[in-house]
Amino acid sequence: MSDRFGAETPGFDEEPLKPPPNGDGAKGKANGHANGHDDDAPTADRQPWPEPLGMDAYHGLAGEIVLKILPETEADSAALLLQFLVAFGSIIGSQPHARVEGDRHPPRLFAVMIGRTAKGRKGTSWGRVCELLERVAPDWDRDRKISGLSSGEGLIHALRDPAEDEEGDRKGNKGAGDRGVTDKRLLVFEGEVAKVLRSMERQGNTLSAVLRDAWDHGHLRVITRNNPIRATGAHVSLVGHVTADELRRYLDRTEMANGLANRLLYVCVQRSKLLPRGGKPVDWSTIAPRLRAVLEKAPRGEVCRTEAFWALWEEVYPDLSADRPGMLGAILGRAEAQVLRLALIYALLDGSAFLDAVHLRAALACWRYCEASARFVFGDALGDPLADEILRALREQPAGMTRTELMNHFGRNQSSDQIGRALGVLAAGNFVRSETQATGGRPVQRWWAVR
Numbered sequence: 218m219s220d221r222f223g224a225e226t227p228g229f230d231e232e233p234l235k236p237p238p239n240g241d242g243a244k245g246k247a248n249g250h251a252n253g254h255d256d257d258a259p260t261a262d263r264q265p266w267p268e269p270l271g272m273d274a275y276h277g278l279a280g281e282i283v284l285k286i287l288p289e290t291e292a293d294s295a296a297l298l299l300q301f302l303v304a305f306g307s308i309i310g311s312q313p314h315a316r317v318e319g320d321r322h323p324p325r326l327f328a329v330m331i332g333r334t335a336k337g338r339k340g341t342s343w344g345r346v347c348e349l350l351e352r353v354a355p356d357w358d359r360d361r362k363i364s365g366l367s368s369g370e371g372l373i374h375a376l377r378d379p380a381e382d383e384e385g386d387r388k389g390n391k392g393a394g395d396r397g398v399t400d401k402r403l404l405v406f407e408g409e410v411a412k413v414l415r416s417m418e419r420q421g422n423t424l425s426a427v428l429r430d431a432w433d434h435g436h437l438r439v440i441t442r443n444n445p446i447r448a449t450g451a452h453v454s455l456v457g458h459v460t461a462d463e464l465r466r467y468l469d470r471t472e473m474a475n476g477l478a479n480r481l482l483y484v485c486v487q488r489s490k491l492l493p494r495g496g497k498p499v500d501w502s503t504i505a506p507r508l509r510a511v512l513e514k515a516p517r518g519e520v521c522r523t524e525a526f527w528a529l530w531e532e533v534y535p536d537l538s539a540d541r542p543g544m545l546g547a548i549l550g551r552a553e554a555q556v557l558r559l560a561l562i563y564a565l566l567d568g569s570a571f572l573d574a575v576h577l578r579a580a581l582a583c584w585r586y587c588e589a590s591a592r593f594v595f596g597d598a599l600g601d602p603l604a605d606e607i608l609r610a611l612r613e614q615p616a617g618m619t620r621t622e623l624m625n626h627f628g629r630n631q632s633s634d635q636i637g638r639a640l641g642v643l644a645a646g647n648f649v650r651s652e653t654q655a656t657g658g659r660p661v662q663r664w665w666a667v668r
Contacts, residue, residue, distance in 0.1 A: 289496025
């Protein structure tokens with residue numbers, strides 16, 4: 218493979234493929250920018266760039282599609298793969314689903330591509346995905362994609378149910394009114410997610426709440442209007458592009474992480490290689506008919522799981538459902554649902570009537586990369602500004618700090634009780650440890666960062 222696979226592209230019948238290296242620069246450079254600087258070197262409070270997406274993620278038709286594109290693009294293979302999975306899930310609709318107790322999980326995903334700068338070739342990757350899908354599903358490509366979200370009402374209007382004309386004519390007869398939207402599929406593409414996040418900060422903006430409902434169950438309504446509109450059975454998927462700094466700036470609070478943020482898949486992306494003349498057009502003559510056939514024959518009800526799936530699921534479930542401290546834990550709080558939806562999409566791409574272990578392994582490879590991407594962006598942030606700053610300060614002091622020294626660090630603008638509360642938050646997450654030290658007078662408690 219090329220892209221994160223390197224410059225050359227072996228076929229599937231040659232040597233086994235190795236995990237593709239990340240790339241952001243000339244061919245042959247595995248990491249770092251074209252200038253050779255290692256901008257992703259880990260520091261005391263920053264995680265390294267994620268390890269390459271595992272090879273299990275390139276299973277089946279999705280892997281073949283990425284393999285076809287890679288030699289002809291500067292885009293990141295993870296960006297190509299995850300955006301294709303989201304878009305395919307949007308096209309196929311909400312009828313095929315996996316069930317967990319009383320909840321239906323359709324092939325519906327929200328994913329954000331995260332570049333360090335605008336040169337991560339995020340837009341290039343989306344263009345390549347759409348290049349194939351406009352041949353496979355031209356009606357979806359033309360009519361079921363929108364951009365420019367700014368309010369929940371706007372999203373609901375794009376998927377609205379039929380509504381009678383309440384006023385009617387002068388004789389009191391109600392008119393036909395708005396016929397609504399019959400195709401409830403919609404892919405939201407946002408090339409600048411930061412604008413959407415800024416919109417959500419405005420008082421009274423309902424977009425975050427509506428997007429949460431869209432991910433959860435697809436029954437959307439805003440009841441604050443004089444004439445409320447509804448969209449039932451909505452199948453909303455989302456692809457967004459953003460830089461890591463923008464995400465840190467806007468998703469810096471636990472309440473945001475507990476809302477929309479934990480419904481997102483985070484995908485770190487970077488330029489794979491330099492192609493000064495650009496890539497050549499890709500020949501989709503063999504893959505496009507296969508993809509159309511998969512869409513036409515897709516199941517329209519529940520997709521059950523094999524015993525092999527259950528055996529692997531039971532093995533990984535404790536880790537997927539484990540509690541994690543801090544803001545990162547809140548952001549990764551829907552791991553089980555995200556993995557199940559990813560596995561469902563892989564099964565549908567295989568034309569399978571069942572979720573099998575191979576689909577779960579592919580989904581887990583994607584999730585591990587998304588988890589590492591979230592860790593790269595947010596690190597050990599707790600979503601508590603005071604606790605996060607104390608942790609940063611302690612990491613810079615190998616000798617540790619007393620509470621008095623921490624108060625001085627904040628210019629005495631934080632009380633001892635406030636600092637004590639934040640230290641308690643850090644201690645509960647095992648981010649810090651303390652010792653009581655004798656001084657010849659009153660003992661003092663000294664604090665250190667654990668990691």
